[in-house]
Amino acid sequence: MSGFIAVVTPDERQLVDPALARMVAALEPRGNRAEIWRGAGVAMAVARFDWELVDGFAGAGLVAHDGDVTVAADATLYYQAELERKLRGEGVNPRGNTTAHLIAAAYRAWGTECPRHLEGDYAFVVYDGARDRTFAARDFMGRRPLYYARVGETLLIASTVSAIVAHASCPLDLDDLAIGELVGVSLAGHDRTPYAAIRVLPPATLLASDGAAAPRTSGYWHLPTDDAADARSFEAAAELLGELLAAAIIERHSPVGPTAIWLSGGYDSPVMYGVGNAALDRRGLDRLRAISFSHPPGDPAREDELIAEVTRFWDASPTWLSIEDVPLLEHAAAHAAAADVPFQHAFENWLRALLRATAEQGARVALYGDGGDQLFAVSMVFLRDLFAGVRWRSLRREWRALGGGGARALWQSVAHPVIDERLRAVRGDRAPRIGFPSWLQADFVRRHGLEARQAEAERTLAAGGGGRAGAETRRSLTNPTVPRVLAGFSSLALEHAVELRAPLLDRRIVEFALQRPRAERASAGAVKHLLRRTATGLLPPNILAPRKEKTGVLTGYFARSFRADAGGMVSDAFAAPVLAEMGIVDAAALQQAWRDYKSGREGKGGYLLTTFQTELWLRARLPAPARTGDIAPEWIRMPAAGIVQC
Numbered sequence: 001m002s003g004f005i006a007v008v009t010p011d012e013r014q015l016v017d018p019a020l021a022r023m024v025a026a027l028e029p030r031g032n033r034a035e036i037w038r039g040a041g042v043a044m045a046v047a048r049f050d051w052e053l054v055d056g057f058a059g060a061g062l063v064a065h066d067g068d069v070t071v072a073a074d075a076t077l078y079y080q081a082e083l084e085r086k087l088r089g090e091g092v093n094p095r096g097n098t099t100a101h102l103i104a105a106a107y108r109a110w111g112t113e114c115p116r117h118l119e120g121d122y123a124f125v126v127y128d129g130a131r132d133r134t135f136a137a138r139d140f141m142g143r144r145p146l147y148y149a150r151v152g153e154t155l156l157i158a159s160t161v162s163a164i165v166a167h168a169s170c171p172l173d174l175d176d177l178a179i180g181e182l183v184g185v186s187l188a189g190h191d192r193t194p195y196a197a198i199r200v201l202p203p204a205t206l207l208a209s210d211g212a213a214a215p216r217t218s219g220y221w222h223l224p225t226d227d228a229a230d231a232r233s234f235e236a237a238a239e240l241l242g243e244l245l246a247a248a249i250i251e252r253h254s255p256v257g258p259t260a261i262w263l264s265g266g267y268d269s270p271v272m273y274g275v276g277n278a279a280l281d282r283r284g285l286d287r288l289r290a291i292s293f294s295h296p297p298g299d300p301a302r303e304d305e306l307i308a309e310v311t312r313f314w315d316a317s318p319t320w321l322s323i324e325d326v327p328l329l330e331h332a333a334a335h336a337a338a339a340d341v342p343f344q345h346a347f348e349n350w351l352r353a354l355l356r357a358t359a360e361q362g363a364r365v366a367l368y369g370d371g372g373d374q375l376f377a378v379s380m381v382f383l384r385d386l387f388a389g390v391r392w393r394s395l396r397r398e399w400r401a402l403g404g405g406g407a408r409a410l411w412q413s414v415a416h417p418v419i420d421e422r423l424r425a426v427r428g429d430r431a432p433r434i435g436f437p438s439w440l441q442a443d444f445v446r447r448h449g450l451e452a453r454q455a456e457a458e459r460t461l462a463a464g465g466g467g468r469a470g471a472e473t474r475r476s477l478t479n480p481t482v483p484r485v486l487a488g489f490s491s492l493a494l495e496h497a498v499e500l501r502a503p504l505l506d507r508r509i510v511e512f513a514l515q516r517p518r519a520e521r522a523s524a525g526a527v528k529h530l531l532r533r534t535a536t537g538l539l540p541p542n543i544l545a546p547r548k549e550k551t552g553v554l555t556g557y558f559a560r561s562f563r564a565d566a567g568g569m570v571s572d573a574f575a576a577p578v579l580a581e582m583g584i585v586d587a588a589a590l591q592q593a594w595r596d597y598k599s600g601r602e603g604k605g606g607y608l609l610t611t612f613q614t615e616l617w618l619r620a621r622l623p624a625p626a627r628t629g630d631i632a633p634e635w636i637r638m639p640a641a642g643i644v645q646c
Contacts, residue, residue: 001144001494002058003030003047004072005163006125008134009154010212015043019168023158026166029338030074030159030494035062037070042127042134044072046100051364051497056255059098066095066104068129074144074159075099075122076499078251078506086117100124107135112208115139115220119507121490123201125157134209140221141505142203142483143490145340149198153212161340164198171197177448179618180584182342183611184436184450187457190480191217193341194617203483221507223474225466229515237516238533241509245272245534246279248506253285254365260358261367263290263310263318265303266552267528267544268372270310272503274538276367277314288367290318291357293350299323300553306543313540319357326353328561329569336616343488344481344610346558351489355496364498371504374476375513377527378469380404382518383414385467401525430455437607439590444583469518477510562605563598570594570612578618585611 005023007014015038024034024045031047046062053060057076064071077083077099087094087105094105099122106114107126115137123146125136136157138146149156151169158164165172178192190202201207201217209215232240249272253259261276263269277287290311295302301323311317326349335348345351358366380402386395399410421433432454436445445451461471461478476482493500503509513530520530526546535544565571574594580587590611597603 001030001076001490001499002052002062002074003027003159003163004045004074004125005159006042006044006072006127006134006136006157007154007167008042008127008157008209010041011152011154012041014154014167014169015041020045022166022168023163026160026163027158029491033062037063037065039070039127039129041132042070044070044125044127046072049494049497054256055097057364057499058100059096061096061098061100064096064098064100064104066101066108069104069107070127070129071100071104071107071124073100073103073122073124075103075120075124076501077102077118077120077122078248079119083117083119112206113220115204115206121501123159132211134215135206136201136208137206137220138201138203140204140507140510141477141486143486143500143502145483145487145490146201147193147198147340148201148207148215149195150214151197155209155215157207161193161195161198165195171195173197174582174618176444176582176584177450179579179582179614180440180444180448180450181453182344182614183579183584183607184440184454185344185481185607185610186436186450186454187434187461187475187479188450188453200483202480203478223464223477223514224511225464225470225474225514227466227470227514227516227518230512234520234530234533237520238530238536241512241530242275242534244506244509244512245275245503248503248509249276249367250279250283250285251506252365252367252501252503253280254363256364258286258289258361258363259365259367260291260361260363261288262354262369263292263307264369264552265292265306265310265543266369266372267532268369268376268504269367270306270539270543271372271531271535272367272369273310273314274535276503278538287314287316289361289363290316291354291361291366292318292320293323293354294320295323295557300551300556303552306551309540310543313543319361321353321357323350323557326350327566328558329566332569332613333616333620336613337620339488339617340491341484342610342614342617343484344613345485345488346606346609347554348488348492350554351492352496355493355498358498359496365501366493366498367501367503369504370502371510372528372531374473375504375510376521376531378472378518378521380413380522381472382467382469382522384418385469387414388418388467398523398525401523403525432458434458437593437604437611439585439593439611441583441586444585466518469521473514559605562609563600565598570608571598573612573615573619577615578622579611579615582618 020043027047031049034047036045044063052058087109090109092105092109094101103124106117121139121143123138123144127134145159147158147161147164149164156164156167164170173196174194175196179194181189191199193200204221205217205219207215207217261273280287292307294304330349432451461474464474489500532544574591577587579585
């Protein structure tokens with residue numbers, strides 16, 4: 001989880017200190033050892049911590065050179081032995097054993113098509129001196145960040161916004177539209193950041209620029225959502241999934257010390273725990289070390305007994321953390337000030353507690369179950385697909401299995417939404433189905449066309465096939481909040497010298513899972529049929545059995561903690577919001593929504609938290625009374641230390 005920069009420019013003055021030193025200094029949170037490389041019209045730098053300089057992480061190197069090809073990367077690559085075999089088949093041999101050298105070799109073998117051949121968590125930039133080409137790419141889920149800016153004829157690329165902002169020529173003007181879509185948790189705006197000059201490279205996207213030409217971007221991979229493409233039987237599919245998951249966990253096992261797993265009492269991480277331990281036993285490797293949260297009796301998030309049973313099955317016990325020791329909003333202002341973009345995750349301190357416990361175990365890697373819900377389950381929205389497809393018998397059977405209630409409930413939750421959707425289409429109603437919070441200024445929404453942008457994003461999701469269930473799956477994996485959160489996860493982990501890895505989001509598993517029938521994700525009143533079958537014999541039967549109620553629900557903890565408003569920090573932030581001064585939110589509407597929510601009424605708690613985080617982020621950059629103009633954050637003035645020039 002390194003930091004890197006690249007500056008490509010015909011103006012050689014941009015390539016000398018202090019311009020580069022300021023950018024490298026801004027990378028300090030991502031590495032205490034740095035190297036700068038300069039070529040004709042280009043400079044690249046990498047910052048990395050010592051613990052990453054081993055095989056299995058980034059490897060013992062910083063900037064990598066391979067003939068005319070130079071690479072700066074923030075990358076962990078999996079299935080490296082297989083990649084090396086493919087490279088040898090192309091007549092290409094890596095000229096080093098770091099991930100950056102493997103990327104350089106992949107570029108020599110396949111050019112700008114190389115990301116299709118890489119499996120891992122990565123962002124990188126390549127400079128091809130022979131072609132005067134700059135090339136960059138980001139992994140298919142966006143786990144590692146990558147930003148860029150075109151300022152005049154200078155192209156700036158970096159793994160942090162702060163590094164680009166540190167360049168003296170980068171404008172600091174804010175992008176009101178991007179900020180508004182952050183507040184509204186919009187499905188649009190995949191390539192925007194809060195800075196007008198800076199773009200984020202979306203997941204599964206590459207960037208290329210030849211000479212002084214403007215950079216062009218294009219996607220190299222798309223979600224396969226044909227749920228009839230894989231014809232294997234259920235049993236054969238479960239066996240294959242077990243093999244894929246075992247391989248994914250082995251590949252993500254820490255090369256040094258123990259490997260932690262954040263274990264819940266649901267299905268996803270327990271299946272990983274069972275399948276992973278069995279695979280590790282076969283190879284004579286240490287089993288996964290479980291870290292889990294304890295919740296009070298009666299709390300809907302409590303899974304203590306289930307977790308204890310899972311670990312007992314493997315003759316182990318978890319390291320317990322108490323949710324009572326994790327204040328939801330503690331240090332919220334400091335966290336917002338340090339973030340590249342407003343960090344859209346409700347449980348940042350919960351994550352920090354898990355990371356501290358991981359580090360205390362001596363583990364450099366933590367596995368967690370992200371991907372299980374998106375790939376192996378779907379909500380009751382599939383019932384609307386049955387209704388729309390006139391599959392009455394199937395609908396009746398599934399409705400009864402879910403215990404959905406009588407005809408009125410069926411009408412309200414299934415039939416009416418489908419009929420309303422069709423009537424809207426007949427009327428030519430182009431309004432989005434997913435609205436924005438009431439406190440977004442109506443004039444701002446209208447002026448920037450937010451509803452049209454949201455509606456277009458919804459149409460794109462719906463056009464991928466698979467009905468409403470398919471659109472839900474695509475939204476859960478590809479909406480722009482996902483890479484922001486995942487990149488934020490990586491940055492949080494780096495603060496604790498830990499790397500987060502998600503085996504269920506292995507690209508091979510994703511491509512396989514999304515071509516399996518929808519019924520394996522939800523049917524007969526249960527979800528995750530295929531995933532649960534994969535762990536048969538590796539977990540207690542009752543852990544894998546269907547459940548009448550969802551466990552591990554953190555909404556109670558969130559609502560209690562957020563409404564408590566420790567120190568009145570939320571109320572203070574909403575009293576005179578910068579967002580209102582910018583014309584993005586209606587202060588009175590925001591304050592009323594907060595009062596309603598705080599008093600216990602139903603409300604958009606998640607939207608309120610996102611608005612709060614965005615407000616804190618803005619305040620850290622636009623301190624009162626100066627709300628406009630170029631303001632240099634403190635980190636821009638940091639000295640450049642520990643830099644190796646080459």
